[in-house]
Amino acid sequence: MRRIKHIRSLTIIIIFYILWSFGLAKAQENLSGEEIIKKSHEIFYYAGKDIKAKVLMKLISKNGKERIRELTMLRLNKGESGEQKYYMYFHRPADVREMTFMVWKYLGKNDDRWLYVPAIKLVRRIAANDKNSSFVGSDFTYEDISGREVLEDTHTLRDEETLNGKSVYVVESVPKDEKSAYYSRKVSWIAIETFLPLKEEYYDKRGNLYKTFTADKIESVQEIATVIQRTMANVQNGHRTVVTFEEVSYNIGLKEDIFSERYLRSAPRQWIK
């Protein structure tokens, strides 16, 4: 009788222990929506200490007419601050060839932006409060390119599911200040394994689907999972932009002085060929 009682107690303890550890493990995995988006941002927008990429953008209209933007992008992270510096040199089309564009990105305030117009050798600052304006005529806005601040939206984990054979978190993001974003709601499918966004849906202010983002091709570059091709499609008017990273390298040793007026006026040949 006593033995049975012992066994029963032991069984209860074991079951309890199993449930306990399972619960613990589950709790560790149970990231909040905000934590998922934060981690995804770090992986997607801040990969490596720096990056150099040759970027080809195809701006495709509803009837298939293509326009090309080809540029070299340099990006440097400034430590843990979340600040970044971007430098872009345009190769194509011919009428913007040699134009350069520089951004010093901050958190919590507007970025600083400079543009160099080669035909008149003019460097000028441009207003940076238009985060929702189109970047070089594409379907991506400035904010889509450099990342909206995590704290500007309320993020809710809606589900975990499978997308194209990959386990994903489904997170819904709603702007805290309605006027600060062009969308009323964004749904992101974020890979559990890599934390890269595989798909995003943007809903307009009336609640209708407006744009979709898809990570079309992901490759490992220097052991960093990198979205090599992505598409932003406007589902309302049929226009879409396909962005391909033709050459990517991380941690090339960019120095901060590249991001200055000197190199706006004369592109750093070491990096831009």
Next chain:
Amino acid sequence: MTRFLCVALLVFFLSIGISPLIAQEFDIHGFVQANFSLRIAATGEARTSSGESLPHYLLGDERVQLELTRSGEIAQLLGKIDLFYDAIDKRADLDVREAYIDLTLGKFDIRVGRQIITWGVGDLVFINDVFSKNWVAFLSGQPLQYLKVGSDAININFFPKFASIQIIAIPFYQSDVLPRGERLLAFDPMSNIANRKEIQPEMTLENTQIAGRLYRYIGNFDFSLYFYKGFWGSPPGMILDSAESLLTFTHPHLNVYGGSLQGAFLNGVLSAEGGYYDSRDDLQGTNTGIENSQIRFLAGYQRALGENLTVGLQYYGERIQDYSEYVQNLPQAFPKRKEWRHTLSFRLTQLLKYQTLQLSFFMFYSPNEKDYYINPEIRYDLGSGLWFAIGSILIGGEKDYTFFGQFEKNDNIYFVLRHAF
């Protein structure tokens, strides 16, 4: 013209020749362009300075621009040559817009040759940027890049830690291209004097124009200090020889000292620039043939109003330093200028249809001179480097001698079609 050819030959020679510094890439780019401008202002009885009736077209310009570059690790050569046909004067010509060599040597960037130099933070207002300009091109509807004229210069940029330093020496004087009553009608206080000539500063070491800029970021602002020692470009000086009935345009000595700042402010970009124009040949301000010393300054603000829509506002002020001397010595025939000229400007730019369509509106208005310059423009990008623009320049004022008012008979509609490759 001989200088033109020298530079052109030099560039071609270097482009084709073999140099150990330059062994890598060779690129050809450029564009083909047609540019027309039709006068829409009523000209009445007005005649050109040579007594002919005013042409209906301000521009009938067809051109090809070829840009040749050859680059290596430390040196780069660039030649930008325009071949054009002017259908109004019925002449074809060649213009070497730029031809220079760039050297990158550690903390130094050096550019030698014909080059376009631009600095300052004004929107179509140039205070410390005293480099040559073509105001005829600007007022008759040529694309903005033709406002700037290349300077034959040595341009040395040095980048130590504490600041960046730019020193420019321009041995050859290149005067501004100003409306002189030919295609573009301008106010002429001495219209009865038909004999005119222009004296350029002699090419001596002493007459080499020197310009400098010291700049750096302070916080999130760009700060610059400027210096220029050279000559008045526009307006030039004038010497009247009544006995000979001869008017001579000269370029009196001018020094300019100034500064500027630009940075993010209240969700937009704030710009401010000032300069003191020190008229070295007329320190007392008593010589009416030479421009008085002046203080010039501007403050501007630019921000986005919504998606793909930006607005810019700017104030520009110009004050004649020795105004009482100016007034006392002013000849009877000359209209009296005001001590201050205040000018406001407004710019609105809207990008539509994935930035293929650009609508822009720019206006200068002087509340005390009561004159204006208005430039609306529509530009459409047809893709593959092909675009066209249609715009209008409307200019005028209450008086026919004020800064903008004098150009009132030059209102025009212009058209540009360009294919870049």
